Amino acid sequence: MAFNKKNRRKWDRRECDRKKPENEMDWMNKSSFFNSFSAEDKSAFLASSPDFIKFNPGEMIVRKGDIDRSVYIILVGSAKVLKSSGRSELVFGRLEAGDIFGEISLLRKGGRTFDVKAEIQTIVISITAKHINSLPVNIQSKMKSQFLKIMLGRFEDINRKYTELLSKNTFE
Amino acid sequence: MKQKLNDSTRFSKLEASPFFANFTKTEIKELAKDSTAFENFVAGSYICAEGDLEQALFIILSGEAHVVKRTPNGQTGIVKLKTGSIVGELSLLRKGKRVSDVKALKETMVYKLTPEQTKAKNIQLQVKIKSQILNLVIRRYENLCEKYSELLNLHST
Numbered sequence: 001m002a003f004n005k006k007n008r009r010k011w012d013r014r015e016c017d018r019k020k021p022e023n024e025m026d027w028m029n030k031s032s033f034f035n036s037f038s039a040e041d042k043s044a045f046l047a048s049s050p051d052f053i054k055f056n057p058g059e060m061i062v063r064k065g066d067i068d069r070s071v072y073i074i075l076v077g078s079a080k081v082l083k084s085s086g087r088s089e090l091v092f093g094r095l096e097a098g099d100i101f102g103e104i105s106l107l108r109k110g111g112r113t114f115d116v117k118a119e120i121q122t123i124v125i126s127i128t129a130k131h132i133n134s135l136p137v138n139i140q141s142k143m144k145s146q147f148l149k150i151m152l153g154r155f156e157d158i159n160r161k162y163t164e165l166l167s168k169n170t171f172e
Numbered sequence: 173m174k175q176k177l178n179d180s181t182r183f184s185k186l187e188a189s190p191f192f193a194n195f196t197k198t199e200i201k202e203l204a205k206d207s208t209a210f211e212n213f214v215a216g217s218y219i220c221a222e223g224d225l226e227q228a229l230f231i232i233l234s235g236e237a238h239v240v241k242r243t244p245n246g247q248t249g250i251v252k253l254k255t256g257s258i259v260g261e262l263s264l265l266r267k268g269k270r271v272s273d274v275k276a277l278k279e280t281m282v283y284k285l286t287p288e289q290t291k292a293k294n295i296q297l298q299v300k301i302k303s304q305i306l307n308l309v310i311r312r313y314e315n316l317c318e319k320y321s322e323l324l325n326l327h328s329t
Contacts, residue, residue, distance in 0.1 A: 083321055090324060092317075103310050113317075137295050144302040151306065152265045155313045162320045165327065 024052055027075040027123055032098030033146055041139050048135055051126040055079075055118035062102060066112040070126040071102045071147075077122025082115040089115075100150050105129065177210055185210070185281060189233045190256030191304055199297055209284050213237075213276040220260055224270040227263045228286045229305070232256065235280025240273045247273070258308055 028034045028042050037045070052075075055061055061079055062068060074097050081093040081101065092114060095101055101116055106129045132143055177185070182204040186192050192200055203209075210233075213219050219230055219237055232255055239259065240247040250272065253259055259274050264287070290298055 083324075090321075092321065092324075104314060107307055107310055113314075137299060141295055141299045141302065144299055144306055148302055148306045148309065149265060151309045151313055152262060155309060155316065156262060156265075158313065158316050158320055162316060162323065165320065165323050168327075 031075045033073050055122045057120050059118050061116045062112045064115050069105045069128045073125040074099050075123045078119045079116050185233045191231050213280045215278045219274040220270050222273050230259045230282040233281045236277040238275050
């Protein structure tokens with residue numbers, strides 16, 4: 001699936017390597033995201049031509065404010081979620097293989113709210129909500145289950161961090 | 173308390189809930205067939221309690237509930253849940269004890285979904301339910317990220 005040209009201009013992907021990895025199926029087999037997918041499911045997913053993108057260490061995968069309708073699945077590598085605060089950059093979180101980001105694009109159009117930077121060489125799948133909804137229904141179901149599992153885990157994690165920081169704030 | 177409702181009342185209850193706003197009439201009719209999923213709670217009663225082992229998600233169809241946390245000084249309200257909200261979503265992640273109490277603030281009707289009940293629906297309907305739950309979880313996560321980010325900024329300054 002080709003990126004929307006209108007959107008692509010708004011992205012700063014000039015330096016990223018958009019070459020497809022040598023063997024997409026191998027990357028999917030290694031990724032925990034696809035653990036519940038059978039070989040047939042993975043083949044059907046690949047047949048829909050999702051975008052595989054490779055980023056070098058230090059490259060921005062998304063920038064705050066980017067208009068982009070994709071959700072990203074990290075197959076290999078890791079990335080930092082950054083939030084600019086004045087002159088400094090706050091590390092908001094760290095994403096590893098099997099994780100997702102950009103999930104808000106599943107909800108609505110809008111700019112990205114964080115920067116995401118590759119820590120090491122990172123390969124991602126970029127996929128839009130429209131693309132997901134066009135997949136065979138059993139694959140949609142597995143993808144949604146996996147998204148839900150990841151988001152629930154992430155919600156639980158941020159809830160714990162928030163509560164800890166809040167109590168630190170209260171008692172300091 | 174299980175609520176005995178006729179088919180059309182069950183259908184109307186689901187149709188009126190924002191959770192099912194994107195569902196077709198056929199899908200709502202299918203969901204309404206399961207009379208055991210409808211439960212009614214009087215004001216002050218518990219929809220679920222901290223420590224419960226039940227693995228179920230509740231969709232609030234009418235009324236209002238409060239998520240409360242037990243503290244040494246009594247109960248502290250964390251969040252109010254209105255019509256269309258979900259509660260107990262972490263039970264979808266794993267089996268385990270409930271981490272909070274959920275108390276009905278007024279008469280509250282819920283649609284209860286266990287993993288078994290969800291799996292019994294046709295796959296198209298399962299995807300629709302999952303999508304709607306996912307949307308609510310993403311929104312809830314986004315709101316909490318904003319609050320956390322504000323607090324983090326406060327700490328770094």
